[in-house]
Amino acid sequence: MFDAEKFIKETISKLREDVKGKALIAFSGGVDSTVCAALVNKALGSELIAVHVDTGYMRKNESKEVIALMKELNLNYRFIDASKEYYKDLKDAVDPEKKRKIIGEKFIRIFEKVAKEENIKYLVQGTIAPDWIESGDTLRDTIKSHHNVGGLPEKMDLNLIEPLRDLYKDEVRKLGRALKISVSERQPFPGPGLAIRVIGKATPERTKTVREACFIVEEEIEKAAEKGIMELPWQYFAVLLPIKTVGVHGDKRAYGDVIAVRAVQSLDAMTCQFSEIPNTVIDKISTRITNVLGDKVNRVVYDVTNKPPGTIEWE
């Protein structure tokens, strides 16, 4: 089994050997980067600077919550709002790999800028096993370029430190519990954020639609799980599709977007089974999305694909 205490001890002493001077950690506020930051903070203390970038593709209220989290963890942090730049650079990107590479490279350029100002030579990332496995290498096919591995530019000035490289999400959560991290049970959220939950061009407007839909899916499923109507899935979210379908609104023809709801059971993200959501819950989600987002969305579908053949996220 995974021994969190042993892992913490060994990693701290290795970090103290490997890192001489200041380090920057890419901090999204998700489980991996938060647990990684807490661990590295134990080893390096004030030599560690956490950088959170608001890409414009975060969930509802997310960046505010991330700032609170960085304070809670006593991290030396920087908050950078780069949403306008991200929207501009992704304006015409449709291909998911292109989106991921633009996002990955942009992160690095921002980190390099901070590093230069602060004289930092190390970049710490909360990379875990599925990130580099799916990004591919000389032996392995690329399933998708995770922004923190396959999305990294070929040339970069910082030395990469990735203490969680050999762990999977369930092990990172165990580590988080041992480090008493409040967000250790949070559902996974991809680094490229909502940009890969808008299929096709991730415009600010379409991002707003999927953000609201994700919020509704999260709220309804969490409410149902709390009431004991269903088990809380491993991951649950909405995806905005690039097709329009016909509907009827108040005796008038409607022609609007489609939201796909996805909820899965997994342990480590390497395989998943779609979750069984009670009809009453999926009904509530469908009605709420098509009412709150009535001027945009008039149809909701549920994704019943396992991994393989699907992946968890659509892009």
Added chain:
Amino acid sequence: MTRIYVIDNGGQWTHREWRVLKYLDVESKIVPNTAPFSEISDADGIVLSGGAPRIGIETSLGNCSEYLKKADFPIMGICAGHQYIARFFGGEAKPSIIPEFGKVEMTRLEDGSTIFEGVTKKSTVWESHNDEVTLVPDSFEILGESENCKVQAMQHKKRAIFGLQFHPEVEHTQYGEIIFKNFVKICQK
């Protein structure tokens, strides 16, 4: 400590095989399939991982033929590793008529094999393959099948060499951990 190495044929789940072995307190490491046999000669057993190479189309798989020629320890081939074992011993692998991805039901065809000790007659296994074994070598027998794939598992009639088309290393395969435990026991003999 028992040493079981994982030969990396470029699979999505190679690292998962390493994790399962580590959890079973086995000394393990991931070895690229380009490594010479001398790098694995001290093993008590090896796992040949799956991978993107199409064994139904291509004829080689790194240095796997060298390992199969020289090894006197138990070997468990998974997916592409399994198909390659069939090829090596004179059988055949070809593109599947209906490839399997995700959840599949496997039926055991015998009840004496050590690798399946504790696995029920019917069980859920997880799949991800484009090719499959279409002709089992004379020296092997079939252990299990599914609706669309007649060779889900096979074993050598005399030696401890096993081939599995499905993936015992992933969480969603019902008896995956038991199969790995059985393999570890076989390697300890």
